[in-house]
Amino acid sequence: xxxxxxxxxxxxxxxxxxxxxxxxxxxxxxxxxxxxxxxxxxxxxxxxxxxxxxxxxxxxxxxxxxxxxxxxxxxxxxxxxxxxxxxxxxxxxxxxxxxxxxxxxxxxxxxxxxxxxxxxxxxx
Amino acid sequence: xxxxxxxxxxxxxxxxxxxxxxxxxxxxxxxxxxxxxxxxxxxxxxxxxxxxxxxxxxxxxxxxxxxxxxxxxxxxxxxxxxxxxxxxxxxxxxxxxxxxxxx
Numbered sequence: 001x002x003x004x005x006x007x008x009x010x011x012x013x014x015x016x017x018x019x020x021x022x023x024x025x026x027x028x029x030x031x032x033x034x035x036x037x038x039x040x041x042x043x044x045x046x047x048x049x050x051x052x053x054x055x056x057x058x059x060x061x062x063x064x065x066x067x068x069x070x071x072x073x074x075x076x077x078x079x080x081x082x083x084x085x086x087x088x089x090x091x092x093x094x095x096x097x098x099x100x101x102x103x104x105x106x107x108x109x110x111x112x113x114x115x116x117x118x119x120x121x122x123x124x
Numbered sequence: 125x126x127x128x129x130x131x132x133x134x135x136x137x138x139x140x141x142x143x144x145x146x147x148x149x150x151x152x153x154x155x156x157x158x159x160x161x162x163x164x165x166x167x168x169x170x171x172x173x174x175x176x177x178x179x180x181x182x183x184x185x186x187x188x189x190x191x192x193x194x195x196x197x198x199x200x201x202x203x204x205x206x207x208x209x210x211x212x213x214x215x216x217x218x219x220x221x222x223x224x225x226x227x
Contacts, residue, residue: 045211045218094167108215109174112157114167
């Protein structure tokens with residue numbers, strides 16, 4: 001059974017860089033995309049971006065200038081960096097497995113496995 | 125960018141009721157739509173993918189339909205554990221959510 005375990009700093013000051021990592025246990029790392037999603041307090045879900053095992057990425061245009069998602073296939077891990085954080089970046093951050101691909105044609109089957117969430121607070 | 129608009133944003137219903145949540149896309153997205161359930165303090169849970177396919181382990185009282193720009197999530201007979209917030213999602217975008225509360 002696939003499990004995602006995430007970790008990272010929970011308290012940041014404005015202008016610092018948020019850094020989170022998500023490890024994949026018990027399943028294949030290739031053949032999927034791996035995504036980051038966040039949820040500000042009391043608000044809805046916002047997709048941040050995704051990466052596959054080859055390092056191909058897609059980002060939310062509204063965050064693209066500040067986001068970097070990377071992958072370490074030797075450890076079955078992927079990471080999120082968000083630069084120049086402000087209070088507006090305060091949120092619970094989740095990692096998730098995305099079932100999508102292009103063989104034999106494009107398909108999208110949603111995010112079926114999620115991490116436990118990490119609360120990140122940006123405050124001076 | 126494609127926008128997803130859910131209606132209603134809030135829904136009050138009773139155990140045993142049949143409820144329907146609608147998700148409208150600002151442009152056609154074929155059947156690339158998923159539905160999630162989220163309870164307070166928990167990660168979202170995938171219910172439906174490809175607009176109408178039930179995720180493994182999800183009760184059959186949940187169903188999805190639609191394609192193109194209009195989609196629905198239906199719960200045929202509400203159970204106490206179904207009171208939660210529901211989100212639709214297409215690649216890259218979530219709807220704003222529908223909070224289902226007990227009447």
